Amino acid sequence: MNTMIQDNVKTTEKREISPRSKKRARFHFRWKEYGVGYLFMLPWIIGFSVFMAFPIGWSLYLCFNKVSLTGSGFKYQWVGLQNFKDALFKDNEYSVQIIAFFQQMIVILPVIIIFSLLVAILLNQNFPGRFLFRAIFFLPVIFSTGQVLTELFKQGAGDVPFISQYGIDTFVAENFSPSLADPIISFLGMMIIILWSSGVQILIFIAGFQTVSRSIYEAVRIDGASPWESFWKITLPSIVPFIALNLLYTTVDLFTFPLNPVMEQIRKHMFNMSTGYGYASALAWFYFLLIMIVIALILWFLNSANRSRRVRA
Incomplete structure (x- = not known):
């Protein structure tokens, strides 16, 4: 009888856990497991975002353009x-x-x-x-x-x-x-x-x-x-x-x-x-x-x- 009561209590506790709390617990678990690695990667991420992200994106935009140098600056013509x-x-x-x-x-x-x-x-x-x-x-x-x-x-x-x-x-x-x-x-x-x-x-x-x-x-x-x-x-x-x-x-x-x-x-x-x-x-x-x-x-x-x-x- 006591075991049945304990099982019922455990099932009700499981039902009371909301999806938001599950996501929060999963996030904390992943942060504890991978957080140190992300902290080591943080200087590289900051440097990449500041110095490399814009040039890479701009070069991707230039791929679809014909760039010519004129007296007033660069001229961009979309060529696909x-x-x-x-x-x-x-x-x-x-x-x-x-x-x-x-x-x-x-x-x-x-x-x-x-x-x-x-x-x-x-x-x-x-x-x-x-x-x-x-x-x-x-x-x-x-x-x-x-x-x-x-x-x-x-x-x-x-x-x-x-x-x-x-x-x-x-x-x-x-x-x-x-x-x-x-x-x-x-x-x-x-x-x-x-x-x-x-x-x-x-x-x-x-x-x-x-x-x-x-x-x-x-x-x-x-x-x-x-x-x-x-x-x-x-x-x-x-x-x-x-x-x-x-x-x-x-x-x-x-x-x-x-x-x-x-x-x-x-x-x-x-x-x-x-x-x-x-x-x-x-x-x-x-x-x-x-x-x-x-x-x-x-x-x-x-x-x-x-x-x-x-x-x-």
Whole structure:
């Protein structure tokens, strides 16, 4: 009898809770769970709203206009989707640059990830001066940014001199077909970029190695597993989320590289009197949509990797 009375009291209490109080309780719960993260994001949100929101919105408006400079200022003529149509069907140079850049990125992206992974494995070992070598690999990230990197490439610092000095390019051209020799020579010429673009990825992989418990390695070593087997069965599955994170970071870094030919194409049309800001904004937004598609695919891979990892756990 008492239990029936208690059940009736609980049901009446549940009925007395209004939808507004449920929403309020849900809001407080979410704020307690995500509030600290939002507070950390607050400076970025304020900076984005003050300095970037209006220029981004204005560039979106310029995409649908033909902007020309007159004696009295800028003149805006609404053209709708004409700028995008010209970019896709008339501007052959822009489409060629997009295709060539994507081909180059498909080659260089896995090379940077694999190179960073191998260097991180070496730097994760215990040896004297490990901190110094980690700092050396991270130094290019500090110095080779923005205008500094552009100036270094203008002075020839981005070239690999031994390719021509030792006749490697001639050897490749003579022994391989042109369709295969050109990508190989281009890849060899990007070795400096690969080295300069791997600092952050190396640190992320080292952080990923630290998440794997040492007791697991000790257990498999006792069971007779070799270092090669422990890498493929323990280390590599454990750092799959970090591989996806490095893929995301490297993709964004390559898309925003200062010497990116697509970015150079957009800047050229920006200061061209016949095309102007409107056409350049359309090129930039089309490029942005392609970037978002690639990032969405990488995020899908990241979520699927995390989901499979939880299932295994």
